[in-house]
Amino acid sequence: MLRRPRHFLPAKHRRRPKPQPKQPAAAEPPTPTYTRDIVRRVTNILRDHPWSAARPLLLSLPGLTWDSHTVARVLKTHPPLQKAFLFFRLAASPAADPKAAFRHDRYTYTSMLHLLGEAGRVPAMLRLLAEMLRAGVDPDAATFTTVMHWLGRAGDVDAAMGVWEEMRSRRGRCRPTLVSYTACVKILFDAGRAAEGKRVFEEMVAEGLRPSCTTYTVLIQHLADAGKENSKLL
Numbered sequence: 001m002l003r004r005p006r007h008f009l010p011a012k013h014r015r016r017p018k019p020q021p022k023q024p025a026a027a028e029p030p031t032p033t034y035t036r037d038i039v040r041r042v043t044n045i046l047r048d049h050p051w052s053a054a055r056p057l058l059l060s061l062p063g064l065t066w067d068s069h070t071v072a073r074v075l076k077t078h079p080p081l082q083k084a085f086l087f088f089r090l091a092a093s094p095a096a097d098p099k100a101a102f103r104h105d106r107y108t109y110t111s112m113l114h115l116l117g118e119a120g121r122v123p124a125m126l127r128l129l130a131e132m133l134r135a136g137v138d139p140d141a142a143t144f145t146t147v148m149h150w151l152g153r154a155g156d157v158d159a160a161m162g163v164w165e166e167m168r169s170r171r172g173r174c175r176p177t178l179v180s181y182t183a184c185v186k187i188l189f190d191a192g193r194a195a196e197g198k199r200v201f202e203e204m205v206a207e208g209l210r211p212s213c214t215t216y217t218v219l220i221q222h223l224a225d226a227g228k229e230n231s232k233l234l
Contacts (some may be wrong), residue, residue: 039073042087045081051086058087059095066096068105075111081119088112104135110143117150125150129181145180152187153183159204160187183216189222197222 015072041061045054058064071091072181076086090096092104109132129147132139144167151160164184167176181204188197199218204211211219 005168010091033072038063038065039072039077040071042074043079044075045203046074046083046087051083054083055086056088059088066091066102068102069105071104072107072111075108075115078115081121084115085112104132106132106140106143107135108138110139110146113143114146114150117153118153122150122154122156139167139191140174141167141180142175143175144174145183148180148187149183152183152190157187157191157193160184168170172225176207178209178212181207181209182212183217185215185217189218189225194222194226 036139038061042058042064045057047059051088064070072086072221078084079087088104088108091108092102094101097103109128113125113128113132116122116128125147129143130137132143144163147164148167151157151163161184164176164180166182167174181200184200185204186198188194201211201215204215209232
């Protein structure tokens, strides 16, 4: 039996979609600039270049904000002392930011004072402290403790205690902290002025400050040294 041929409709031509105009590639979001990266770059510049080359690099460094937070963090990375001091001066100069004159505060001053004391530049440290006071910047407990510590390390205990008394006289504006008391006790014990150190310790307890591990370490070391001295007399 013959089958009838099937008749098929002609294939319909499909319209090709019109090519769409290419959309421009979305711009990548800018990479955020973190303060830690800026601080690292500044520190590397100060360490790797002489000041004559470092200065223009710093002034043209993208993302560098001349503010207290950034300047203090750079100084706390312990760059070379001379260039650290020049950087400290540059930060407050019109060359750094002509639109907004930056003024050093207690945090940047204290960071620079620490670097000078650590390097044994005690006279320079005291001159900078005097400059800070003339500028009308009130030191806080960290500032006084820093200066007192390095004076004690330099062997000038009387000057260190003078700073201590100055801090105590400013109780309305600057109250000694546990760190301050501990530093003072250590300075006095190391200088063999145990009776004064004991009075300062008792004052600390009376102020409601609980001794820390560091405080107890200072006391234990003093008692150990006192035991050694007593054993020599036997």
